[in-house]
Amino acid sequence: MAASTKAQRSKRPIQAVAEAVHVLLLLLLFLSSSAAALTTDGLALLALKSAVTDDPTGALAAWLDSDASPCAWTGVTCRRGRVADLALPNRALSGYIPSELSFLSALQSLALPGNRLSGPVPAALSAVGGLAELDLSRNNLSGPIPPELGQLSSLARLDLSSNLLYGPLPPAIASLPRLSGVLNLSCNLLSGPVPPAYGGIPAAVSLDLRQNNLSGEIPQVGSLLSQGPTAFAGNPGLCGFPLKNPCPAPKQDHRIPQPNPILNLNSSDATPRPIAAEGRKKPVGTVPIIAGVVLVVVASILVLQWHFRRRRVAMEGKAPKNEKGSSPGGFGPAGLAGEERRDGHGSEVYAAVDEGFVLELEELLRASAYVVGKSRSGIVYKVVVGRGGSAVAVRRLSEAEDGDAFGGSGGDEWRRQRAFESEAIAIGRAKHPNVVRLLAYYYAPDERLLVYDYIPNGTLHDALHGGPRNPTPPAVPWTARLAILQGAARGLAYLHEFSPRKHAHGSITSSKILLDDDLQPHISGFGLSCLVSSGAEQRLANPASKKQAAGPGTDGYLAPEVPGGEATQRGDVYAFGVVALEVVTGRVAEADLEAWVRGAFRKERPLSEVVDPALLHEVHAKREVLAVFHVALGCTEADPELRPRMRAVAESLDRVVGAATR
Numbered sequence: 001m002a003a004s005t006k007a008q009r010s011k012r013p014i015q016a017v018a019e020a021v022h023v024l025l026l027l028l029l030f031l032s033s034s035a036a037a038l039t040t041d042g043l044a045l046l047a048l049k050s051a052v053t054d055d056p057t058g059a060l061a062a063w064l065d066s067d068a069s070p071c072a073w074t075g076v077t078c079r080r081g082r083v084a085d086l087a088l089p090n091r092a093l094s095g096y097i098p099s100e101l102s103f104l105s106a107l108q109s110l111a112l113p114g115n116r117l118s119g120p121v122p123a124a125l126s127a128v129g130g131l132a133e134l135d136l137s138r139n140n141l142s143g144p145i146p147p148e149l150g151q152l153s154s155l156a157r158l159d160l161s162s163n164l165l166y167g168p169l170p171p172a173i174a175s176l177p178r179l180s181g182v183l184n185l186s187c188n189l190l191s192g193p194v195p196p197a198y199g200g201i202p203a204a205v206s207l208d209l210r211q212n213n214l215s216g217e218i219p220q221v222g223s224l225l226s227q228g229p230t231a232f233a234g235n236p237g238l239c240g241f242p243l244k245n246p247c248p249a250p251k252q253d254h255r256i257p258q259p260n261p262i263l264n265l266n267s268s269d270a271t272p273r274p275i276a277a278e279g280r281k282k283p284v285g286t287v288p289i290i291a292g293v294v295l296v297v298v299a300s301i302l303v304l305q306w307h308f309r310r311r312r313v314a315m316e317g318k319a320p321k322n323e324k325g326s327s328p329g330g331f332g333p334a335g336l337a338g339e340e341r342r343d344g345h346g347s348e349v350y351a352a353v354d355e356g357f358v359l360e361l362e363e364l365l366r367a368s369a370y371v372v373g374k375s376r377s378g379i380v381y382k383v384v385v386g387r388g389g390s391a392v393a394v395r396r397l398s399e400a401e402d403g404d405a406f407g408g409s410g411g412d413e414w415r416r417q418r419a420f421e422s423e424a425i426a427i428g429r430a431k432h433p434n435v436v437r438l439l440a441y442y443y444a445p446d447e448r449l450l451v452y453d454y455i456p457n458g459t460l461h462d463a464l465h466g467g468p469r470n471p472t473p474p475a476v477p478w479t480a481r482l483a484i485l486q487g488a489a490r491g492l493a494y495l496h497e498f499s500p501r502k503h504a505h506g507s508i509t510s511s512k513i514l515l516d517d518d519l520q521p522h523i524s525g526f527g528l529s530c531l532v533s534s535g536a537e538q539r540l541a542n543p544a545s546k547k548q549a550a551g552p553g554t555d556g557y558l559a560p561e562v563p564g565g566e567a568t569q570r571g572d573v574y575a576f577g578v579v580a581l582e583v584v585t586g587r588v589a590e591a592d593l594e595a596w597v598r599g600a601f602r603k604e605r606p607l608s609e610v611v612d613p614a615l616l617h618e619v620h621a622k623r624e625v626l627a628v629f630h631v632a633l634g635c636t637e638a639d640p641e642l643r644p645r646m647r648a649v650a651e652s653l654d655r656v657v658g659a660a661t662r
Ligand SMILES: *[C@@H]1O[C@H](CO)[C@@H](O)[C@H](O)[C@H]1NC(C)=O
Pocket: 094, 116, 118, 140, 142, 164
């Protein structure tokens, strides 16, 4: 009795009174001769009976103090004469759970789910050393989860889901040494952060924290990295992997350039439209900014226009493409029909690299523009030209890291311009249905623009994982995923081969694969890793700038041999392999996706645990899924020499598609 009164110290008054009453009752029972025969176990169970105020199914009607042993009572199982299990599920019992249950010192399983019990979870239960299962789910229990439960050294399953529990997640629960089945705290009112200690929960435990009020960043430690998003869903304040809700920018991201203040930013929109939507709806909303920089939204480029006009840039616009030129470096501005002007600030050039491009600079700058994306390499605008509403994408390159380079001497300035132009021309030479086409470029000492075809349907990343405007996109069907991979592989193989310079892309991610209305992929960002470091010389001298060029959130795509993110073709193959894994698993590539998949295969986990759940109903595709896994794991071999060339990857995928359509 002393223990029981001690355990009640912190209880609310009504509760305390109620318990006092039944402690009295127990005492009476104890003293009465009829109960004298009953064991301590029986008395503890009678405490429960007296704590139950309503028993509509009569479950406890046969629990009589006149019995010698409780072992025949409803819901009770004894082993060696002691109460081992107590199971009264779905009996609509009202009342509370008395701490006297802790006197059931041989208890191994306490299961009272689906009742109407209210009041707290008794901390005294922590005294039941042999308790292996505690299931109090689907009741009306309230109050915090007692941290004392962490002392239950045999507990394997803990289910407190669907109650009214509030307060923090006790870190102690995570270090339960025997936890192996379920830790289900879902559907309560728990708040605060997920303690990092929860990363220590064995990966085999089904952790469920859904539908609470948890907040903050999910710690990227231990088994928390291998939990699926469903473990955390329904907590609006939670962010970070594996949720699609990105956390606010960490402080070290200050190296991402802020939007240029000369732009008068206004609210608007543009991507990503829901896949396979009619596409007529005028999209309105905001835009993601990689790594959570400020959401920038724009509108008219009026100020930008004014900014350019001031320099009196007038352009006739059209230029022939220079297909047959010798080395790209040999093309000076004079080789283009673009106009070159020199003034006190150096020269300005606006040149079309695509024959069909006739848009004049004035017109381009007058058109309405919307921010559609932002990355380390700069801001991308959708610019709608003319009343017909045809659109181009304008990438406004951010200034070089070594900012003062732009203020350099005239000679440097000239070299810089030449370097920019030769890169732009090289980019413009890449013409493939699966590579975003460069149409024109503009260069001024403090402004560099690249004008591309506008690809309307957002990125592969957003199609798979959702974007800020469309957090739960409809699942992309398997045939479309396969076609996207096939096209992207072809585009990348082309980039690797189209020039004797053996270009590499250097920053392949699912965000660099744009989708059009037919879900055909278009690789974007080719050549940018060169342009964003301030020029070719810097690129060679300072490979570290590459890593920055790759931008945040791309680490999952970096091949192990190029920690600095240097652009290599073998590195591109690796990154493509990660994209392929992303496409089949539906997981974001932030954590070490490749290692996770390899681990799952090594442990011979069922395919259903590895494949995107959205694909599971497409059972007919199993062989193709396996074939794509095979290709992806080949691409992500740790030894770069073991990776296939991009051409071979594209051909393998062609064969998979061929087999699929036969
Ligand atoms: C559950 O508790 C709330 C408040 O604590 C109460 O309003 C509600 O009636 C209870 N429900 C049941 C089924 O006991």
